[in-house]
Amino acid sequence: FAHSSGIHQDGVLKNVSTYEIIDPKDVGLDSGSIVLTARSGRAALKYRLGVLGVKIDDESKIDTIYQQFLKLADRKKEVNDDDILMLAGADAKASHAVKLDFLQVTTGMGVKSVASIGLDISGQKFEEASTGNGPVDAAIKALKKIIQKQMTLKEFTIQAISKGSDDVGKVHMQVEYDGSVYYGFGANTDIVTASVEAYIDCINKFRVK
Structure with missing residues (x-):
């Protein structure tokens, strides 16, 4: 059946x-x-x-x-x-102004995490790179180099993956900007990509306010 x-x-x-x-x-x-x-x-x-x-x-x-x-x-x-x-x-x-174009991260034990990111903002392409304390930190720092606004990550939650290593990881974020807190969500089989997508989701919400 x-x-x-x-x-x-x-x-x-x-x-x-x-x-x-x-x-x-x-x-x-x-x-x-x-x-x-x-x-x-x-x-x-x-x-x-x-x-x-x-x-x-x-x-x-x-x-x-x-x-x-x-x-x-x-x-x-x-x-x-x-x-x-x-x-x-x-x-x-799909209609959001800020979209993730590409994300490449190099990380591992004993090496510094490095992230390169590309964004599509209303049809214009931007690229940046940064190092960080782990792959997510490096990716978000590279993202903030492009989106030059004073943003503060208030909450970062990864939903537990229980069905296997190939399952989709879900990330929830709260980002503070200009005195308000914005909620974002991302989901991907790659948890770093899901984290960046959640941050971008927050950015799109305060950009259209």
Whole structure:
């Protein structure tokens, strides 16, 4: 009763009897399940977004989210609900003025962490580099070289990863600017990238205030 192939998923969503010849309840299950993997199609992704309360009618937006979904599915065995919500949120951030263009970090034991970052700010490209006390510190210092504003990190929380080393790391941040505190969120399989995205999320919120 678990379907991961795109063809099977599309068939079941259109007519459950296509691949389920008996009712799951007859064997003690509540229902069949749509498992999202790299073999899943757009229909399954759109269905799962609907189940999670995210309604997207624009097919071009579904295509954009689906392409990001495939990239994530290539890195993970199974894409969970948190991942799907993260991808939908990433699509919503596409209109933000400040976007992460690239991030490269060199770190390790016995060496100084160095980060190079590229930002796209309203279509203009900016690049900077910095060292720091760890990869996240180096990346944020490089970011602040480009965004030359007096910002203070008030809170930095990483959600525990419990399902494996390839799971998405979630970062929550609070950044103070001009007397107000702004909340930001980032999610990525790379925790340094997730941290930078959370900081950028804060910046976008006070830039549009």
